[in-house]
Amino acid sequence: MNKSYIALASIICCIGQPAYSYEKGDWMVRGGITAVTPNDSSNHVNVAGTDLGIGVNVDSNSQLGLNILYFYTPKLAVELLAATPFSHDIGLDTVGDLGSTKHLPPTLSLNYYFLEPSAAFQPYVGAGLNYTIFFEEEFTSANTEAGFSNLELDNSFGLAAQIGFDYTIDEKWSINTSVRWIDIDTEATFDLNGAAGSVDVEIDPLVYSVMLGYRF
Numbered sequence: 001m002n003k004s005y006i007a008l009a010s011i012i013c014c015i016g017q018p019a020y021s022y023e024k025g026d027w028m029v030r031g032g033i034t035a036v037t038p039n040d041s042s043n044h045v046n047v048a049g050t051d052l053g054i055g056v057n058v059d060s061n062s063q064l065g066l067n068i069l070y071f072y073t074p075k076l077a078v079e080l081l082a083a084t085p086f087s088h089d090i091g092l093d094t095v096g097d098l099g100s101t102k103h104l105p106p107t108l109s110l111n112y113y114f115l116e117p118s119a120a121f122q123p124y125v126g127a128g129l130n131y132t133i134f135f136e137e138e139f140t141s142a143n144t145e146a147g148f149s150n151l152e153l154d155n156s157f158g159l160a161a162q163i164g165f166d167y168t169i170d171e172k173w174s175i176n177t178s179v180r181w182i183d184i185d186t187e188a189t190f191d192l193n194g195a196a197g198s199v200d201v202e203i204d205p206l207v208y209s210v211m212l213g214y215r216f
């Protein structure tokens, strides 16, 4: 084997085994689709002290999701989840549509990558905190005509946990998928023909993301 052949062989060998290690001080931005799928349960709706005997439900929604990560070490990154506003229909069990709400669920997590930093496949686990801001809560026009008004959902502060992985394509680009559980609980308050109503709702969604990542 002459020297140039060995040099060529060593280049070919290493094309298949790139070392795109995460490094301390790296930033990563990911963008893609994020779906919020509620695992909801509620107590019964109460109006002026009367239990109506039925609860409410919340449907799923997908939006553009954004992650910003900072690597404190090659294995430990802080991540912020942001998204365009989610919009959910709220239903009254066995009756039908009640109204809708929008929300933003910013979530701050500490992610731990447990394989070697040079691996292309980078699974991680993360835990953190969520603050969910509800806005533009409204009843359907039929319910508004029936006397429902002033729908308001309390903002929620709770724990979040996730698993996911990055798959490194090259030095800068990666693909990512993750699933998170977020503890989101709220109290909805409203008026019905002048009487005060309320219902407690646990939304506790699973949040799925598929994203493209860019590291710099």
Ligand code: NI
Pocket (backbone or CB within 6 Å): 183, 184, 185, 202, 203, 204
């Ligand atoms: Ni909960």
